[in-house]
Amino acid sequence: xxELFALFEPGFLLHNALWGSIAVGFFCPLIGVYxxxxxxxxxxxxxxxxxxxxxxxxxxxxxxxxxWSLHAGEAxxxxxxxxxxxxxxxxxxxxxxxxxxxxxxxxxSRIGAVYALAYAGAILLVAANPVxxxxxxxxxxxxIVSVSSQDLHVLLxxxxxxxxTLFLFNNQFLLVSFDRESARVMGKNVxxxxxxxxxxxxxxxxxxxxxxxxMLTFAFLIIPPLAARRFCRKMTPFFIVSSIIGGFSGxxxxxxxxxxxxxxxxxxxxxxxxxxxxxFLLRKSxxxxxxxx
Amino acid sequence: MPDQPDTQRSTLIxxxxxxxxxxxxxxxxxxxLDIVRGEFIGLVGANGSGKSTLFKGMLGLIPPLSGCVxxxxxxxxxxxxxxxxxQLDGIYPLTAFDVARMGPVGVLPWFRFPGPQITxxxxxxxxxxxxxxYRARTFAELSGGQRQRVxxxxxxxxxxxxxxxxxxxxxxxxxxxESILALLSELNQESSITILMVSHQIQSLRHRVRRAxxxxxxxxxxxxxxxxxxxxxxxxxxxxx
Numbered sequence: 228x229x230e231l232f233a234l235f236e237p238g239f240l241l242h243n244a245l246w247g248s249i250a251v252g253f254f255c256p257l258i259g260v261y262x263x264x265x266x267x268x269x270x271x272x273x274x275x276x277x278x279x280x281x282x283x284x285x286x287x288x289x290x291x292x293x294x295w296s297l298h299a300g301e302a303x304x305x306x307x308x309x310x311x312x313x314x315x316x317x318x319x320x321x322x323x324x325x326x327x328x329x330x331x332x333x334x335x336s337r338i339g340a341v342y343a344l345a346y347a348g349a350i351l352l353v354a355a356n357p358v359x360x361x362x363x364x365x366x367x368x369x370x371i372v373s374v375s376s377q378d379l380h381v382l383l384x385x386x387x388x389x390x391x392t393l394f395l396f397n398n399q400f401l402l403v404s405f406d407r408e409s410a411r412v413m414g415k416n417v418x419x420x421x422x423x424x425x426x427x428x429x430x431x432x433x434x435x436x437x438x439x440x441x442m443l444t445f446a447f448l449i450i451p452p453l454a455a456r457r458f459c460r461k462m463t464p465f466f467i468v469s470s471i472i473g474g475f476s477g478x479x480x481x482x483x484x485x486x487x488x489x490x491x492x493x494x495x496x497x498x499x500x501x502x503x504x505x506x507f508l509l510r511k512s513x514x515x516x517x518x519x520x
Numbered sequence: 521m522p523d524q525p526d527t528q529r530s531t532l533i534x535x536x537x538x539x540x541x542x543x544x545x546x547x548x549x550x551x552x553l554d555i556v557r558g559e560f561i562g563l564v565g566a567n568g569s570g571k572s573t574l575f576k577g578m579l580g581l582i583p584p585l586s587g588c589v590x591x592x593x594x595x596x597x598x599x600x601x602x603x604x605x606x607q608l609d610g611i612y613p614l615t616a617f618d619v620a621r622m623g624p625v626g627v628l629p630w631f632r633f634p635g636p637q638i639t640x641x642x643x644x645x646x647x648x649x650x651x652x653x654y655r656a657r658t659f660a661e662l663s664g665g666q667r668q669r670v671x672x673x674x675x676x677x678x679x680x681x682x683x684x685x686x687x688x689x690x691x692x693x694x695x696x697x698e699s700i701l702a703l704l705s706e707l708n709q710e711s712s713i714t715i716l717m718v719s720h721q722i723q724s725l726r727h728r729v730r731r732a733x734x735x736x737x738x739x740x741x742x743x744x745x746x747x748x749x750x751x752x753x754x755x756x757x758x759x760x761x
Contacts (some may be wrong), residue, residue, distance in 0.1 A: 264612055395630070402626045405612050412579055412601040412684075413626040456613065460658050465613050 234482055245481050247374040247382060248495065251435045252477025254386045255447035256455075256469035257393055258428045263452045265404050269335055270323070271448045273342035274316055274432045275441030280345040281315025282308045282437070283352035290356040305378065309437055317429035319345075324421060371439050371491055382434055389427055400424050401462065443492040447473050450499040454506040472502055530557050532595050532682050532714055533578055538587035540570075540577035546585060547573040551740040553733065555682065555716060560708040562725040562745060563718045565735030571718050572686070574735060578716070579684060595682055597627050600675030600713075602685040605667045610660030616670045617655040620646055623674035638677075645673040649703060665696030672703065676713075683707065685717040689724070697721065701728045722749050 234245055262271045285307045319341060326337055374382075393400070403410045403420045410417050435444035451472035452465070459465035480495030487494075533555040541547040547570040555561065555578070565571045576582045577589060579599065591599075600623075608619075620642045625634045646652045649669040659667060668688050675683055683704070689697040705728055707713045719725050725732070726749040734741045734748055741748065748754075 266611070398625045398634070399630055402622050405614070406603060406608055406622070408581065408603050408607065409601050410626060411581055412599055414597045415626065460613050461615060462613055462618065
């Protein structure tokens with residue numbers, strides 16, 4: 228137990244990585260709730276991959292000699308990666324929203340095609356990059372171990388801003404998600420509210436992918452809300468419980484990964500999945516008990 | 521109602537030779553009609569005749585291809601819209617109270633937080649539709665008729681000039697259907713709320729509404745419900761030519 232608490236001490240070597248992992252785990256489920264309620268889980272898989280393709284693209288350009296230098300050394304690389312990731316993610320959301328409004332084809336097929344393209348694109352752009360590939364591959368899998376204090380502060384500030392935004396606009400986001408037609412009759416610009424929500428989602432995913440990689444970002448978006456929905460009958464507890472499960476998975480996964488020397492992302496996903504399985508079994512047992520009494 | 525003053529007989533929604541459709545295809549052609557304050561109107565038509573298109577056009581959800589739709593200034597953001605309850609996904613963890621609260625909260629500007637007066641108003645409206653005892657129940661757990669009542673409460677919480685309902689009695693049992701129609705009649709007569717509803721249940725509608733709007737061959741007919749929805753006439757009117 229003492230060893231567990233030692234992880235949270237400021238002097239711990241991977242202090243920033245631990246808090247980064249918890250912060251992503253804590254925040255991603257808040258937007259994952261909307262993915263689940265809007266039945267956009269597939270988009271939750273595609274967007275982190277698109278974000279990764281954005282990172283590859285920026286470094287591909289850098290390899291060709293097209294670059295921008297706003298910070299020194301590694302900080303500049305991370306800034307460029309974040310910019311590429313955010314631009315690709317938000318652009319993809321807007322393009323998908325445009326086709327959704329035109330109503331051509333099914334949204335699943337569009338998202339599936341974009342996911343496949345992003346997956347292939349990310350790999351091909353790394354392969355075609357004339358400069359180093361190992362570092363870039365690390366970045367595509369999330370560089371949680373190398374998160375600096377500055378990165379952590381930026382992450383926490385951006386997530387704090389996004390949490391306040393989600394809280395302020397929660398009623399509007401909920402109305403346009405639950406009952407779009409009524410929202411329009413009430414005078415809401417549904418498309419504008421959608422784009423605002425998607426922008427928040429895009430920023431959150433871009434940062435999440437950079438810190439923990441696309442797979443863990445997707446898992447944090449989807450698994451905690453799935454577990455929380457088994458027990459929550461109101462929206463506020465649904466948000467809070469999802470977020471706590473995500474944050475806990477981030478912390479417990481990190482501790483397990485550190486002590487067992489397992490890779491971080493799969494360990495975090497394993498912890499979240501165990502919680503999901505536990506929630507499923509507990510719900511079944513409570514329902515069976517209620518039915519028999 | 522010839523003795524009522526003009527303010528009470530005012531037109532709330534007016535269509536002047538309005539055509540509606542999608543991607544240039546006309547579904548409703550040259551519809552001209554007025555929805556006057558205090559009316560109880562049923563909108564009927566065969567499946568696929570364009571009821572939803574006309575309905576959406578009247579609400580301003582789709583723009584007219586030609587002609588015009590005019591809403592009286594007093595109904596701006598005061599249209600109590602009741603969608604088909606099956607359009608609303610049961611995956612959302614929302615109680616009956618949460619759903620009813622979405623009405624008044626939805627018309628608040630984003631920077632204003634809902635205060636206790638909204639809670640009071642929502643409770644009043646749930647009570648008015650007989651759902652105050654179900655306020656903490658999850659919306660998805662309610663029966664079709666109960667969900668319909670909650671949606672009517674949500675619309676009433678806007679203090680609407682007009683209630684607009686899309687198939688409120690579709691897929692619910694005859695007892696619940698009758699009680700919903702009775703509730704709507706009561707709201708129309710006692711609270712003077714104008715009601716426009718789309719329905720398939722022509723015979724039950726005939727004895728409740730005063731005026732019917734009927735869609736046939738892309739055109740719109742309007743007249744007294746007893747006459748237009750009479751069994752002898754309705755089969756002829758609804759048959760596809």
